[in-house]
Amino acid sequence: MSRQRIEITGMTCEHCAVKIEAVLEDAGATGVFVDYRRGFAELDPEGVDLEQARAFLRGTGYELGDPLPIEGDGTPEQLDDVTGADAGYDYDLAIVGAGAAAFAGAIQAFERGARVVMVEHGTVGGTCVNVGCVPSKTMLRAGELYGLAGHNPHAGVPTSTAPVDLGALVAQKDALVERMRKEKYCDLIEDYGWDLVKGHAEFGDADSLLVDGEPIRARRYLVATGARPAIPPIEGLEEAGYVTSTSGLELRELPKRLLVIGGNYIGLEMGQLYAHLGSEVVLFEMLERISPLEEPEVADALAEVLASDGVQVVTGARVVRAARDGGEKTLTVIVDGDERVFRGDEILVAAGRRPNTDSLGLERAGIELAGRGGIRVDATQRTTNPRVYAAGDCTDSPQFVYVAAAQGATAVRNALTDGDDRLDYTALPRITFTHPQVAAVGLSEAQAVEQGLDVDVRTLPLASVPRALVNRDSRGLVKIVAERESGRILGATAVAENAGDIILAAVYAVRFRLTVADVASTWAPYLTMSEGLKLAAQIFTRDVAKLSCCAA
Numbered sequence: 069m070s071r072q073r074i075e076i077t078g079m080t081c082e083h084c085a086v087k088i089e090a091v092l093e094d095a096g097a098t099g100v101f102v103d104y105r106r107g108f109a110e111l112d113p114e115g116v117d118l119e120q121a122r123a124f125l126r127g128t129g130y131e132l133g134d135p136l137p138i139e140g141d142g143t144p145e146q147l148d149d150v151t152g153a154d155a156g157y158d159y160d161l162a163i164v165g166a167g168a169a170a171f172a173g174a175i176q177a178f179e180r181g182a183r184v185v186m187v188e189h190g191t192v193g194g195t196c197v198n199v200g201c202v203p204s205k206t207m208l209r210a211g212e213l214y215g216l217a218g219h220n221p222h223a224g225v226p227t228s229t230a231p232v233d234l235g236a237l238v239a240q241k242d243a244l245v246e247r248m249r250k251e252k253y254c255d256l257i258e259d260y261g262w263d264l265v266k267g268h269a270e271f272g273d274a275d276s277l278l279v280d281g282e283p284i285r286a287r288r289y290l291v292a293t294g295a296r297p298a299i300p301p302i303e304g305l306e307e308a309g310y311v312t313s314t315s316g317l318e319l320r321e322l323p324k325r326l327l328v329i330g331g332n333y334i335g336l337e338m339g340q341l342y343a344h345l346g347s348e349v350v351l352f353e354m355l356e357r358i359s360p361l362e363e364p365e366v367a368d369a370l371a372e373v374l375a376s377d378g379v380q381v382v383t384g385a386r387v388v389r390a391a392r393d394g395g396e397k398t399l400t401v402i403v404d405g406d407e408r409v410f411r412g413d414e415i416l417v418a419a420g421r422r423p424n425t426d427s428l429g430l431e432r433a434g435i436e437l438a439g440r441g442g443i444r445v446d447a448t449q450r451t452t453n454p455r456v457y458a459a460g461d462c463t464d465s466p467q468f469v470y471v472a473a474a475q476g477a478t479a480v481r482n483a484l485t486d487g488d489d490r491l492d493y494t495a496l497p498r499i500t501f502t503h504p505q506v507a508a509v510g511l512s513e514a515q516a517v518e519q520g521l522d523v524d525v526r527t528l529p530l531a532s533v534p535r536a537l538v539n540r541d542s543r544g545l546v547k548i549v550a551e552r553e554s555g556r557i558l559g560a561t562a563v564a565e566n567a568g569d570i571i572l573a574a575v576y577a578v579r580f581r582l583t584v585a586d587v588a589s590t591w592a593p594y595l596t597m598s599e600g601l602k603l604a605a606q607i608f609t610r611d612v613a614k615l616s617c618c619a620a
Contacts, residue, residue, distance in 0.1 A: 075133035095117045183262075271432050289455060295424055297312035305417070308390040329416070330417065352387055442464035443462055448478070448488055466498070538595065550584050559578065566597050594618045
C-alpha cells in the first residue's frame with residue numbers, strides 16, 4: 069500500500085508536529101513524518117486508526133483531513149506534471165546564490181514540498197543584509213542624527229557634537245549585519261531544512277550544474293547571483309585606489325576630503341553620509357543634473373539640501389583621469405569644456421551596479437544576456453533555457469531588494485508548476501535615502517507626456533505642509549502627475565522627511581487607479597508628512613494657502 073498524506077490544520081510550531089506524530093503512532097501509523105509549516109503528515113497507512121486519532125485530537129485545535137495517496141517519490145504532483153519523475157535528478161530545484169531572490173524562491177519551493185539545494189560561494193545573505201540596505205541605512209541614520217545635532221534649528225535647546233569615532237560606528241554596524249544575517253538568512257536554512265552547498269557554481273551544459281567541478285542535476289534551476297559595484301574605465305583609477313558602496317562602509321577613519329563619482333542614489337546617499345559625519349565632499353555627475361532619473365524638481369531640491377550640507381556638486385562632469393600626488397588622490401574632470409583637477413583623501417566610485425553573470429557558464433546552458441548585461445528573462449522570469457529561471461539584480465530588472473524577492477518567489481512558482489505568474493511594476497516605489505528622502509512611484513511628468521498622455525500636474529512646496537513648519541525644515545516638495553480628463557493619479561514624487569513612508573499611500577493610489585479627488589477627500593492625519601499627499605491633491609482645485617491649518 070502506498071504512503072498517504074493527510075492535511076492537518078492548527079499546527080503552529082515544532083511542538084505541534086511532535087504531538088501529532090505521537091498521536092498518529094499511537095493510532096497505529098508507522099513511518100510518520102509531520103511538517104507543521106506545510107500543514108501535513110505523511111505515513112504508512114496500514115493498520116492505522118485515523119478515527120482514534122481524530123477522537124484524541126478533538127477539542128485541541130488540530131484537525132485531520134482525509135488521507136490522499138502519494139505517488140512516485142512523494143514530491144507534489146505539480147512537479148511530476150512538469151518534468152516527469154526521472155529518478156536521475158538530485159533535486160527538484162537548484163538555486164545559485166543566497167540573497168533575497170534566492171531565499172524567497174527557496175521558501176516557495178520548500179513550502180511546495182520540493183527538494184531544494186542552494187549554492188553559494190561567498191557570504192550567505194546577498195547584497196541587502198551584508199553590504200547594501202542594512203549596513204548603509206544604519207550608517208545613514210547615524211550621519212543624519214550627527215548632522216542634526218550639529219545644526220539644530222530649534223531655539224533654546226542647544227546641542228553639540230563630539231568628534232566622530234568611525235571605527236566604533238562601523239563596529240556597531242557590523243554587529244547588526246551579523247545578527248540580521250543569522251536571524252533572517254542562516255537560521256532559516258536550518259529551520260526549513262534545504263541543503264546549502266558552499267562552492268563556485270557554473271553550468272556544465274543545458275541540464276546540469278557543476279559546483280567546484282562536482283555535478284548537480286535538478287529539474288529546474290534558479291539563478292539569483294545579484295550584482296556588484298560597476299567600475300568605469302577611468303585612466304589611472306586602479307593605480308590611484310578607490311572605495312565603492314561596499315568598501316566605503318568599512319572605512320575606519322573619516323576622509324578629510326572625499327571625491328564621489330556618481331550623482332544618482334548611491335552617490336547621493338554615500339556623499340551626504342560622509343558630509344554629515346564631517347568630510348568635505350565633492351560630488352561629480354556626468355549628466356546635467358543629479359538624481360537624473362527623477363523629476364527635475366528633485367534635483368533642484370537636493371542641490372539646495374546638499375549645498376546646505378557643504379557638498380560641492382559638479383554636474384556635466386566627465387571624469388577622465390585619476391592619479392596619486394603625494395598623500396592625495398586627484399581626479400581630472402572636464403567641465404564645460406575645461407579640464408579641472410580636484411584633490412581629496414579618498415575617491416568613492418558610485419557609478420551603478422553590474423549584474424554578476426560572468427563565470428557561470430551561461431553560454432554552455434544556452435542562456436542569453438540582455439542589453440545591459442543582465443540575464444535575459446521573459447515576464448515569467450524564464451531564461452532562454454526553458455529549465456532555468458533568473459531573478460533579482462543578475463537580470464536587467466529594477467535593482468531593489470523587494471523586486472528581487474518578488475521575482476524569486478514568482479520564478480519558483482512558475483518553475484515548479486510551469487506557471488505563467490507575472491509581476492506588475494506599474495506601482496513600483498523607489499526611494500533614495502538622503503535626508504530628506506526622495507520617494508516616487510509611477511510615471512514622471514516627462515514619462516507620461518512621452519506616452520502621449522494628456523496630464524495635469526501640481527507641485528506642492530513643503531513649506532505648505534504644517535509638519536515641515538513645526539520641524540523647522542521646509543526643504544522639499546510633493547508632486548502629483550494626473551490624467552487631465554479623469555483625474556486618475558499616474559505618478560507621485562515626494563522630497564521630505566520620511567518620504568518613503570509617504571509614498572506608500574501614493575503606491576495604493578496608482579495601483580488602484582484613484583483620482584486626485586479620491587485622495588483629496590480621504591482622511592489624512594494632521595501634523596504628519598503624509599498629509600502632504602492630500603494637500604498636493606487638494607491644490608488641483610483649491611488654493612491651500614487660503615485654508616486654515618487642518619481645514620478639509
